[in-house]
Amino acid sequence: xxxxxxxxxxxxxxxxxxxxxxxxxxxxxxxxxxxxxxxxxxxxxxxxxxxxxxxxxxxxxxxxxxxxxxxxxxxxxxxxxxxxxxxxxxxxxxxxxxxxxxxxxxxxxxxxxxxxxxxxxxxxxxxxxxxxxxxxxxxxxxxxxxxxxxxxxxxxxxxxxxxxxxxxxxxxxxxxxxxxxxxxxxxxxxxxxxxxxxxxxxxxxxxxxxxxxxxxxxxxxxxxxxxxxxxxxxxxxxxxxxxxxxxxxxxxxxxxxxxxxxxxxxxxxxxxxxxxxxxxxxxxxxxxxxxxxxxxxxxxxxxxxxxxxxxxxxxxxxxxxxxxxxxxxxxxxxxxxxxxxxxxxxxxxxxxxxxxxxxxxxxxxxxxxxxxxxxxxxxxxxxxxxxxxxxxxxxxxxxxxxxxxxxxxxxxxxxxxxxxxxxxxxxxxxxxxxxxxxxxxxxxxxxxxxxxxxxxxxxxxxxxxxxxxxxxxxxxxxxxxxxxxxxxxxxxxxxxxxxxxxxxxxxxxxxxxxxxxxxxxxxxxxxxxxxxxxxxxxxxxxxxxxxxxxxxxxxxxxxxxxxxxxxxxxxxxxxxxxxxxxxxx
Amino acid sequence: xxxxxxxxxxxxxxxxxxxxxxxxxxxxxxxxxxxxxxxxxxxxxxxxxxxxxxxxxxxxxxxxxxxxxxxxxxxxxxxxxxxxxxxxxxxxxxxxxxxxxxxxxxxxxxxxxxxxxxxxxxxxxxxxxxxxxxxxxxxxxxxxxxxxxxxxxxxxxxxxxxxxxxxxxxxxxxxxxxxxxxxxxxxxxxxxxxxxxxxxxxxxxxxxxxxxxxxxxxxxxxxxx
Numbered sequence: 106x107x108x109x110x111x112x113x114x115x116x117x118x119x120x121x122x123x124x125x126x127x128x129x130x131x132x133x134x135x136x137x138x139x140x141x142x143x144x145x146x147x148x149x150x151x152x153x154x155x156x157x158x159x160x161x162x163x164x165x166x167x168x169x170x171x172x173x174x175x176x177x178x179x180x181x182x183x184x185x186x187x188x189x190x191x192x193x194x195x196x197x198x199x200x201x202x203x204x205x206x207x208x209x210x211x212x213x214x215x216x217x218x219x220x221x222x223x224x225x226x227x228x229x230x231x232x233x234x235x236x237x238x239x240x241x242x243x244x245x246x247x248x249x250x251x252x253x254x255x256x257x258x259x260x261x262x263x264x265x266x267x268x269x270x271x272x273x274x275x276x277x278x279x280x281x282x283x284x285x286x287x288x289x290x291x292x293x294x295x296x297x298x299x300x301x302x303x304x305x306x307x308x309x310x311x312x313x314x315x316x317x318x319x320x321x322x323x324x325x326x327x328x329x330x331x332x333x334x335x336x337x338x339x340x341x342x343x344x345x346x347x348x349x350x351x352x353x354x355x356x357x358x359x360x361x362x363x364x365x366x367x368x369x370x371x372x373x374x375x376x377x378x379x380x381x382x383x384x385x386x387x388x389x390x391x392x393x394x395x396x397x398x399x400x401x402x403x404x405x406x407x408x409x410x411x412x413x414x415x416x417x418x419x420x421x422x423x424x425x426x427x428x429x430x431x432x433x434x435x436x437x438x439x440x441x442x443x444x445x446x447x448x449x450x451x452x453x454x455x456x457x458x459x460x461x462x463x464x465x466x467x468x469x470x471x472x473x474x475x476x477x478x479x480x481x482x483x484x485x486x487x488x489x490x491x492x493x494x495x496x497x498x499x500x501x502x503x504x505x506x507x508x509x510x511x512x513x514x515x516x517x518x519x520x521x522x523x524x525x526x527x528x529x530x531x532x533x534x535x536x537x538x539x540x541x542x543x544x545x546x547x548x549x550x551x552x553x554x555x556x557x558x559x560x561x562x563x564x565x566x567x568x569x570x571x572x573x574x575x576x577x578x579x580x581x582x583x584x585x586x587x588x589x590x591x592x593x594x595x596x597x598x599x600x601x602x603x604x605x606x607x608x609x610x611x612x613x614x615x616x617x618x619x620x621x622x623x624x625x626x627x628x629x630x631x632x633x634x635x636x637x638x639x640x641x642x643x644x645x646x647x648x649x650x651x652x653x654x655x656x657x658x659x660x661x662x663x664x665x666x667x668x669x670x671x672x673x674x675x676x677x678x679x680x681x682x683x684x685x686x687x688x689x690x
Numbered sequence: 691x692x693x694x695x696x697x698x699x700x701x702x703x704x705x706x707x708x709x710x711x712x713x714x715x716x717x718x719x720x721x722x723x724x725x726x727x728x729x730x731x732x733x734x735x736x737x738x739x740x741x742x743x744x745x746x747x748x749x750x751x752x753x754x755x756x757x758x759x760x761x762x763x764x765x766x767x768x769x770x771x772x773x774x775x776x777x778x779x780x781x782x783x784x785x786x787x788x789x790x791x792x793x794x795x796x797x798x799x800x801x802x803x804x805x806x807x808x809x810x811x812x813x814x815x816x817x818x819x820x821x822x823x824x825x826x827x828x829x830x831x832x833x834x835x836x837x838x839x840x841x842x843x844x845x846x847x848x849x850x851x852x853x854x855x856x857x858x859x860x861x862x863x864x865x866x867x868x869x870x871x872x873x874x875x876x877x878x879x880x881x882x883x884x885x886x887x888x889x890x891x892x893x894x895x896x897x898x899x900x901x902x903x904x905x906x907x908x909x910x911x912x913x914x915x
Contacts, residue, residue, distance in 0.1 A: 211822050213822060213823075213852045214854075214867075217822065217823060219822070219823055223823060223824060226823060226825075228861060285862065287861035287862060289825070289860075289861070293825035296860065297861075298861055298862060323863075333863070338863075347864060348862070348864060351866050382864075383857060383858060461857055461858060462864045463864075463866035467866065468857070468866075468868065471723040471724055537723075592868075592871060626871060627868070628870065629868065
């Protein structure tokens with residue numbers, strides 16, 4: 106009976122999934138059909154048009170003025186009839202219309218190419234951000250280094266290494282290089298956006314290669330039901346919804362990256378419905394995504410089956426006793442959790458005006474602008490590499506693991522399958538050049554494998570298991586700016602705080618930033634930023650499944666110079682000055 | 691995290707808030723701001739803007755639409771080049787500021803604005819036309835007008851400049867769209883003898899003298915093209 110019920114439940118669940126997917130397909134299809142049908146509008150004959158000449162727009166009639174004068178005189182003097190006059194005017198305008206080019210090209214915030222009826226538009230934009238970094242790190246960065254939040258995962262298996270460096274660094278960096286293709290198809294309400302990025306983050310080990318950052322289609326036919334599908338930034342937390350072209354600082358705070366919707370990346374592949382932010386005071390965003398970051402999906406998520414149940418085994422022998430030996434269990438032979446999706450909901454209330462998501466009050470708002478927002482994201486079944494009796498961690502997709510490490514969530518690596526429930530609450534206020542914004546984050550981490558995680562086959566008081574469970578994560582930031590010269594010179598300051606493990610001590614991450622930004626032409630598009638940053642990272646807490654051999658408790662540095670990855674000693678401090686030039690054209 | 695840490699965080703938060711409020715109170719950034727919208731339509735917008743410093747204008751002012759039309763018809767302009775281009779740029783002849791259809795749309799509302807303005811308010815105006823991509827931008831000619839007897843002052847911010855319609859980019863989601871900064875234009879007036887410097891060294895139009903002579907002069911401004 107139980108089996109039958111389970112089967113029925115499974116069938117219903119499958120049926121529900123199928124209906125959902127069909128509904129999504131039909132929605133997208135319907136949007137496309139609406140777009141195509143609206144695009145078939147008739148051309149109206151024009152008597153003239155605005156023409157840009159030497160920087161000024163002048164209205165040019167299609168008919169030569171001399172001809173029109175002669176025709177006017179002719180009809181007045183009765184040389185031709187009114188009917189003949191009308192016919193020849195119509196024929197002349199038709200001829201002029203047909204002889205003019207069917208497209209126009211111009212520059213306005215990008216290179217624009219459009220059909221004359223505005224049915225198609227291609228806008229090409231570029232964004233280049235160059236940076237010089239002068240940074241000083243304390244001795245703790247050399248020994249033990251940063252191995253818990255931002256470790257480096259090297260090689261094809263992603264071997265863990267602490268992020269360690271010398272004290273001083275002076276480097277140029279091409280931080281962001283973007284090429285964007287955007288516009289509309291058939292009608293101005295069916296839009297596309299493609300963004301290529303070829304950039305290098307600070308501390309990246311590989312030269313920047315061109316990647317597709319965004320590729321999305323949007324329908325804005327219905328203002329209260331805009332639809333966006335493809336790969337793009339998830340509408341979750343304020344700091345990530347805002348673009349890198351309109352930040353008050355050279356870089357986002359570390360805490361902002363750690364609390365994205367998926368926990369892996371700010372971008373994802375999926376679908377969002379929302380209303381028009383400029384029309385409605387209350388904005389909603391409901392999205393469904395793969396939940397594994399850009400250019401990727403859950404088909405790439407895998408685990409290893411145990412050859413014999415309850416026998417984790419290992420290449421060198423069975424464990425526990427009575428299990429067959431030897432057997433291999435690092436097989437990565439089963440695609441797991443391929444039916445899971447991430448769900449994101451956000452509400453934003455524009456209480457006063459429309460502050461938008463751009464940082465700072467560049468617009469010099471004449472009336473107070475105030476907004477509050479809140480969001481929730483549920484990203485289930487992230488395989489962070491499971492515990493294993495042989496090497497401590499089983500294989501899991503390296504892309505997933507590297508994304509976790511890049512966005513500062515590497516503490517959760519080696520914890521098996523995790524469900525992230527992330528909450529974000531934010532507020533922003535702008536008025537006459539002044540801006541204040543802040544966010545508070547909370548991430549609840551649910552571990553599928555209950556109990557203390559296995560640390561490795563080492564002898565110790567804990568019998569190879571971790572002494573305590575990893576906790577949840579929380580953080581917040583507040584930042585404020587003021588335009589000392591409206592639209593030209595802004596000073597901004599920020600304080601960010603992050604507790605990556607609420608069960609651990611000595612692991613806080615604190616960041617202070619102060620920046621002057623000079624806007625060359627009074628817009629976000631052209632700016633020079635001078636920023637000072639102080640970053641403090643505690644080395645406390647556990648980072649599981651790293652060391653070989655794994656420690657059973659937080660350990661200090663080995664006097665011989667060996668640095669266990671779980672070493673807890675000193676705090677990491679970094680002082681940095683960044684000079685950054687950005688141009689968006 | 692230690693329990694005492696929350697108290698420290700709260701202190702940091704309060705200090706941060708106090709410091710930003712302090713910055714606002716002692717700040718120096720100011721721009722004229724809109725106090726009243728006289729008219730806003732698809733082609734024209736006229737509003738009153740309060741000056742940052744006391745301006746002592748002679749508002750409210752009584753002018754007829756015909757008088758305002760005659761005045762505005764006389765203006766022409768040329769965009770001022772930035773240094774060092776200014777040293778090398780060939781001087782182009784000034785072009786008439788308003789077309790006749792612009793004036794027909796604008797002057798009636800300017801008259802209303804001058805009547806409603808206070809001594810520290812200027813009358814701001816904007817003329818709209820469809821932009822190159824009508825779904826995204828519009829072509830804007832904008833500026834302001836004010837009277838401090840015996841002078842009429844005119845400032846021009848944009849001349850047929852593409853200005854975004856929305857605050858948020860139509861195509862690049864959540865990218866803010868800012869209008870370009872107002873440009874600097876060199877204004878001319880025909881006949882030039884009424885376009886003089888005031889005591890503060892600012893160009894102003896002796897508009898009452900001009901209006902007295904306007905019938906004798908004929909239609910001014912047409913010779914500047």
